[in-house]
Amino acid sequence: MDAGGHTTAVETARNTDDNTANTANTATPEDTTAPPKTGWRRWVMDTRPLRHRPFRRLWSSTTVTAVGSQLTAVAVPKQIYDITGSSAWVGYASFAGLLPLVVFALWGGVIADRMDRRTLMLLTNAGIAVTSVLFWAQSFAGLDSVALLMVLLAAQQGFFGMNSPARQASIARLVPAHELPAAGALQSTVAQTGMIVGPLLAGALIPVLGLPVLYLIDAIALCVALWAVWLLPALPPLIEPAGEGADGSRRRAGWRDVADGFRYIATHRILLLSFLADIIAMVFGMPRALFPQLAAHTYAPWGEGFALGLLFAAIPLGAVTGGLMSGTFSRARRHGLMVTVAVVAWGVAITGFGLSANLWWAVAFLALAGVADMVSMVFRGAILQSAATDDMRGRMQGVFTVVVAGGPRLADLLHGTVGSLIGPRAAVTAGGLLVAVSTLGLAAAVPAFRRYTA
Structure with missing residues (x-):
């Protein structure tokens, strides 16, 4: 979630930023190379992008909202459960948010390729902020309407x-x-940190301040982030979108453009393989649906609630650790090889988790999986940014959003079903092995992917 800036301030930023050469409508950064880090500094987080003021503003907007968004993510299901007393309604609400997220991510990707991306971020961030204010208003007024909550959640996710x-x-x-x-x-580390801190903070604040305050904090954070995006330079299309009507007017963005994006992926093997690697890792290797059963049975001697909390926190903690140590891998040039190694490592770590009867070994393997996931996210994102042309990047990111949102939900269905048939640990182990073997098979079948260099 992001936010925005003023035209005069943008022009000032363009003229004064020593590290970014933003010409009038291109926002193209200088390709400057900082002196290599030495000693222990080469291992810690790679902060070179923060030298560029526009990126620093975009990153700061993510930082501000990382925790606030998680407060709302906890508050909505909590309020729905308080109203209904039913976990089923919590699940229905989650699905109500998934459908608009998928539809508008695909459509939003097309629009992002056709209009100034800064303007689109401003409009959509304002919409998210308004929904957060409405969440606060309905909770403060004590309306207790599940239907209203689901409508607001669907709008926010859209x-x-x-x-x-x-x-x-x-x-x-x-x-x-x-x-x-x-x-x-940098982006992923902030997001993962929010996923850890936000729920913990929500759990501490709900008994003291109540749900309305959580919504209000998120709304305030979004307004602050909106200012950060307002200060970004203009980001219009570098290439005018093709397609005009008979009268010479520009053709509106539509679902044909979405289909063009999928065709673009299908004809670019590097992009296709990056998506397939992510789908394999998430669908076969994300066993979170089995965490409650494992905590209640396999790891019960350590305390069910304690074990469950550790299982859910382990992967984000590993991801944050990987992000803080990004200097160890962020300078690698062979992005395809890094994705391959990271996804295989994820599969091996998940296999180790499935074989672990001891809670602490299980948490350690999940944390290693989190590190691998961070490396995979970093280089898959870099491939999407570098292998796609600018007029297709929005659509690629729209598909990426759908994969990220839909993959874990398919994994929940698959692992829940298979785990009930063959047992949770066997399902996890089989899934991890399938991830590793399938990824190695893809890399062997398409050598160009593992050889891909930015």
Whole structure:
């Protein structure tokens, strides 16, 4: 979730930023190379992208909203459960948010390729902020309407679906190509940190301040982030979108453009393989649906609630650790090989988790999986930014958003079903092995992917 800036301030930023050469409508960064780090500094987080003021503003908007968005993510299901007393209604609400997220992410990707991405981020971020204010208003007024909550959640996810492709596709315009992995690591680390801190903070604040305050904090954070995006430079299309009507007017963005995006993926093997690697890792290797059963049975001696909390926190903690140590990998040039190694490592770590009867070994393997997931996210994101042309980046990010949102939900269905048939640990182990073997098979079948260099 992002936010925005003023035209005069943008022009000032363009003229005063020593590290970014933003010409009048292109926002193209200088391809400057910082002196190599030495000693221990070469291992810690790679912060080179923060030298560029526009990216620093985009990143700061993500930082501000990372925790606030998680407060709302906890508050909505909590309020629905308080009203209904039913976990089923919590699940229905989740599905109500998934459908608009998928639809508007795909459509938003097309729009992000056809209009100024900064403008699109401003409009959609304002929409997200308005829904957060409405969440606060209904909770403060004590309306207790599940239908209203589901409508607001669907609207919020629709706005987020349109916002995400524009935000992610803008990164390649704000930092040099060789800094894309580092920029991805910075973005992902903040998001993962929010996933840890936000729920913990929500759990501490709900008994003291109540649900309305959580919504209000998110709304305030979104307004602050909106100012950060307002200060970004203009990000219009570098290439005018093709297609005009008979009268010479520009053809409106439609679902034919979405189909063009999928055809683009199908004809670019590097992009196709990056998506397939992610789908394999998430669908076969994300066993979160089995965490409650494992906590209740396999790891019960350590305390069911304690074990469940550790299982859910382990992967994000590993991802944050990987992000903080991004200097160890962000300068790698062979992006395809890094994705291959990271996804195989994820599969091996998940296999180790499935074989672990000891809670602490299980948490350690999940944390290693989190590190591998961070590396995979960084280089898959870099491939999407560098291998796609600017007029297609929005659509690529829209598809990426759908994969990220839909993959884990398919994994929940698959692991829940298979786990009930063969047992949770066997399902996890089989899934991890399938990830590793399938990824190695893809890499062997398409050598160009593992050889891909930015």
